[in-house]
Amino acid sequence: GIQVEQSPPDLILQEGANSTLRCNFSDSVNNLQWFHQNPWGQLINLFYIPSGTKQNGRLSATTVATERYSLLYISSSQTTDSGVYFCAVLMYSGGGADGLTFGKGTHLIIQP
Amino acid sequence: DGGITQSPKYLFRKEGQNVTLSCEQNLNHDAMYWYRQDPGQGLRLIYYSQIVNDFQKGDIAEGYSVSREKKESFPLTVTSAQKNPTAFYLCASSHERRYGYTFGSGTRLTVV
Numbered sequence: 001g002i003q004v005e006q007s008p009p010d011l012i013l014q015e016g017a018n019s020t021l022r023c024n025f026s027d028s029v030n031n032l033q034w035f036h037q038n039p040w041g042q043l044i045n046l047f048y049i050p051s052g053t054k055q056n057g058r059l060s061a062t063t064v065a066t067e068r069y070s071l072l073y074i075s076s077s078q079t080t081d082s083g084v085y086f087c088a089v090l091m092y093s094g095g096g097a098d099g100l101t102f103g104k105g106t107h108l109i110i111q112p
Numbered sequence: 113d114g115g116i117t118q119s120p121k122y123l124f125r126k127e128g129q130n131v132t133l134s135c136e137q138n139l140n141h142d143a144m145y146w147y148r149q150d151p152g153q154g155l156r157l158i159y160y161s162q163i164v165n166d167f168q169k170g171d172i173a174e175g176y177s178v179s180r181e182k183k184e185s186f187p188l189t190v191t192s193a194q195k196n197p198t199a200f201y202l203c204a205s206s207h208e209r210r211y212g213y214t215f216g217s218g219t220r221l222t223v224v
Contacts, residue, residue, distance in 0.1 A: 001171070004154075033212050041149075041200060041218045048212035086154060088213075099145045099170055099204075100213065102154035 002027045004103035006087055012109045013077055021072040021106045023087030031090035032063050033100065034072050038083045046072070046085075077110045084108070114139045118203050118216035124224050125190070125197065133188045133219045135203035141214070142207065144186035148172060149200040149218075158201075161186055190221060198223050 003026040013019055025032075034046040047054050047061040049070065054061055058078075063070040074081055084107050088100035116137045125131045137144065143162050147155040157170030161180040175194025180186055186205075190197045203216040 035213075035215075041202075041220075043202065043204075043215040045212040045214065088155075098168075099147070099157040099160045100155075101157075102147075104152075104154045 002029065002089055002091060002101050004087060004089055004101055006085075006103035006106050008106060009104070010107045010109075012111065015077060015079060015110055015112050017077050017110075019074045019077060019108065021074070021085050021087075021108075023070040023072070023089075023103060025068050025070075025087075025089045027068070027091060029065065029068075029089040029091045031092065031100065032070055033088050034061055034070070035086040035088065036081075036083050037086060037105070043086070074108075079110045079112055082108055082110045116203055116205055116214055116216035118201075118219050120219060121217070123219055123221045125221060126224060128192045130189055130191050131221065133190070133201055133203075133221070135186045135188065135216060136184055137186075137205045137214075137216075138184060139205055139207070139214060140183070141205035142183070143205060144180070145204045145206075145213070146170075146176075146178065146186070146188045147202045147204065149202060155202060158188065197221055 005024045032050045035043045049061045049063045051065045058075045060073045084105040086105045088102045119134045145160040146158040159178045161167035177189045201219045204213045
């Protein structure tokens, strides 16, 4: 199956800093999503981005499908950005779709 | 408000017992998924269902069972055959392949 590697595994930043999280995947995909898991375990979908670039406020994401990687940018970090960020991918072809395959995540801590 | 409701939030199971985790969605999504998360790890797919009365095994289905009798509901049973069931269980749904996933708030299962 598809392998998903996220880097860095841990990141500690001061409030106001910018950060870039990376997701590499081992095969072609036609579904790629970024999620944020808060300290209580809730997963929130940030982006559905199998290719191209999207922005939502201080967050943006870019996926270069031909080179099999995606980047999540967080600007002007706030303490509420703390948590674990997951990248998840899927390649489906006809028939039913399998579920997403998740990376192990980047644990981000924003210090005040 | 539309969303996914998982219950209970916390569940304790004795050795040898079967327990059932509830997952209900009012998003009118066709597909539903069950994931397991262990501490410091990403999510692993247990079962998924694309339509009513049909479901498929994921990567770690052994010791689990599901049903999909209604579009809104996708309960997961953790059987006594699951040797290490202590984990955080997350249910998700999606409308179609090209859309993102919505997750419930999770159930923490502990064996006592």
